[in-house]
Amino acid sequence: MHILCLPVLAAAHRLLNWAVSIQSGGNRVSQKNLFLFKPLAFRTQVLLLVGTLVVATLLVQGAYLNHRQGQIITEQMGLRAMMVAQTVALMPELIQAFDTPDPARVIQPLAEQVRIATGARYVVVGNQEGIRYAHPLPERLGLPMVGGDNERALLGGEAYFSQAEGSLGEAIRGKAPVVNAQGEIIGLVSVGFMLEKVDVDIDNYLALSWGLIGLMLLLGLCGAWWLAHHFKKVILGLEPHEIARLVMEKDAILHSIHEGIVAVNQEGHITLLNQAARRLLDLPDESSTLGRPVQELVPNSKMREVLSSGERQFNQEMWIGEHPVVVNRVPIVHEGKIEGAVATFRSRQEILELSLALKTVNKDMDALRVQAHEFSNKLYTISGLLQLNKPQQALSLIRQETDREQARLATVLEHIADPLVGGILLGKMAYAEQKGVRLELVEDSALHTRLSGRGQDVLISVLGNLLNNAVDAALQGGQHQSRIRLFFTDLGEQLLFEVEDNGPGVDPALMAHIFQDGFSTKPGRHRGIGLALVRQLCLENGGDISLEDGDLGGACFIVTLAKTRMALNEDKAP
Structure with missing residues (x-):
């Protein structure tokens, strides 16, 4: 059954790859043929893939199971025919009738009673040469049995069932030898169920099975639609290429900003940290820190408090190693549930230096204003001396x-x-x-x-x-x-x-x-x-x-x- 599903899975995989290649490589398709290769939405891709897998799996499994069920029904009908034949062959009246001058007179009524009681199409009894002693059609009594499959019973003494075409048509026939008290094979019994009736019975059994399979197909397609809709909702309505672009943009932004960033999940395990955080925490690489509890790297971290209370913390001072930092901590909330937390921190020394530099700039600006005022006064004095025709005094002031x-x-x-x-x-x-x-x-x-x-x-x-x-x-x-x-x-x-x-x-x-x-x-x-x-x-x-x-x-x-x-x-x- 699983081997039969492999081609279907491979075909579905090729279908998804084709859809993704069309979506990701759409810019390589010429404008002339663009209408032939429209990008498939992610929801459509999921629906096609899951729907194809569900339909193909159910159809393959249904076909195999129904075929096997048909074989089992056929086999059961054959075993039933063989058991009826064995029962008739062991009847004492029938065995004794073989020693009478006219066996058919005794055997024909017995065979008809069994045929009617078991619902068989025919019960035929023949002697060692295959001459009929019982048959549903009395006019065929005394004629040879047809089908050519009596040797195993007459020569080998074997009870079996087979499928062959007799005088009444193609049937499933059970054969059993008739053995006398001395253990000699003196004849055989053939019980037949017409194949047409067997096929009708099989169809009746399989109709319910195919109905259930159709119901499962409908449920599977509905489930595929719901799954595609759910996936689309989970990824916020974005397409795969949009998610990939956002991830690359996020990585570029995280590793380019100067502030350190650490994110944790609900359990307080690190899920993300950027280069600035690794540099400040003196960590070798990201792979050795992801998944570790944040308390191992920053013992005095208060991320657990944010996860438990859900309260934001801004401009909190703390020490990381020998570095004073200013930290902001905020929870990650989705649909009213805290999914994690993010902390951003920056060296406090840098903030102090920046504040001091700004303060120094302001003082320098004040000093420049004072200097400009003083020099303007001196320039006015020099200008006045020149206007008074006192060049020597002006030169003396300049010197x-x-x-x-x-x-x-x-x-x-x-x-x-x-x-x-x-x-x-x-x-x-x-x-x-x-x-x-x-x-x-x-x-x-x-x-x-x-x-x-x-x-x-x-x-x-x-x-x-x-x-x-x-x-x-x-x-x-x-x-x-x-x-x-x-x-x-x-x-x-x-x-x-x-x-x-x-x-x-x-x-x-x-x-x-x-x-x-x-x-x-x-x-x-x-x-x-x-x-x-x-x-x-x-x-x-x-x-x-x-x-x-x-x-x-x-x-x-x-x-x-x-x-x-x-x-x-x-x-x-x-």
Whole structure:
């Protein structure tokens, strides 16, 4: 039966492949023949495939089972005929009649009684030579039996059934030998059921079977339609090529965004994570993490809480290893049921750096506005002197401003070799001057180490934060002259920076909290970022930051950085 189904399955598979190839390769079909090869919808493909398999399977199985049932009915009719023949052959009256002068007179009535009682078409009894002693038609008594299949009973003494054409037509016939008391074969009995009647009986039996098969075909086609409709609903009405495109787009988007993304199923097992998440979690590849519980990779994850409560969590702070991150967690809900959850996270340091950079830009903009205002005043003064025909005084004012800027530039160039660090220091000098704060460089300060790109970024961030805080502190000191003193050196294995001001200093009670993220002595929002970031940068680059009482009466911040992490690798230098 299964062998008969294989060609049908192969044909159905070829049909589906043809439909998919038409759908996916439709753009290769010429416009002239496009109407001949319209893409098949996914619902139609499923309906065709499942419907074809159901119809073919039921038809093949039905044909085989009905054919087998017909064989069984035929065989049962033959066994029935053989058993009737054996019963008649064992009748004592019939055996004794063979010894009488006219056996037909006794045997014919007996045979007719059995024929009528069993519903057989005929019961024929013959002697050893095949001469009839009983027949449904009396006029054929004494004539030889026809069919040519009596040898097995007369010669071998075997009881059997066969299909052959006799004097009344084609029939299923049971044969049995007649044996006397001495064990000798003295004749045979032939009982026949006409094949036409057998076929009618078979048709009556098979009519119900084919009716049930037709009902199953109808149910199978309805099931195929429902299955196609259900599949279409499950995949949100999309076609296979649309699903493939969406999957590729999703992968491209997930692996291109900067935020880490982790998705879990109902059991809390990881089903998806992008490259940013693998990089932040320090994972080798995606295959080794999919299917694992999220608690194994992120022990302090709160994804279980989201799965159980269904509540969204936004802007939650947590640590992943040694990295502070900001996390958003949302459940995946389908038809009111939580199917999983998704967490997105980004390094908090990047957010702090971005916030600090934005704050620095705003301060630089204010400083530029002040500089533009001051220079416009000086330009107006020079213009007025020229209008008053006082060129010497105008030149003297220009030389005064030039000498001051040149002196400041020469001081920076003398002490600092790196141009970017020198640039940030010049900018902070101008900023402090505009605020009315005097920024002094200690005479023996020196920074001759060639810095790497990473080292330049770290120093710009560290010096920018510390000098900004020192300017604010110096202005709060209430001194006649607000001052900041900066010392730096690269002697030894570390870079050392000291930033000192004459402000009010730091309350000893707050010393333990001054470097904590979010803590600040200044009022307002978005404070407490600079010193926490400076400390983190110092720790990441083999150094530290400390706070002491300064000689000027205010705070003195001391920063150390490992020279090996800050300096430019000479082998890679251009």
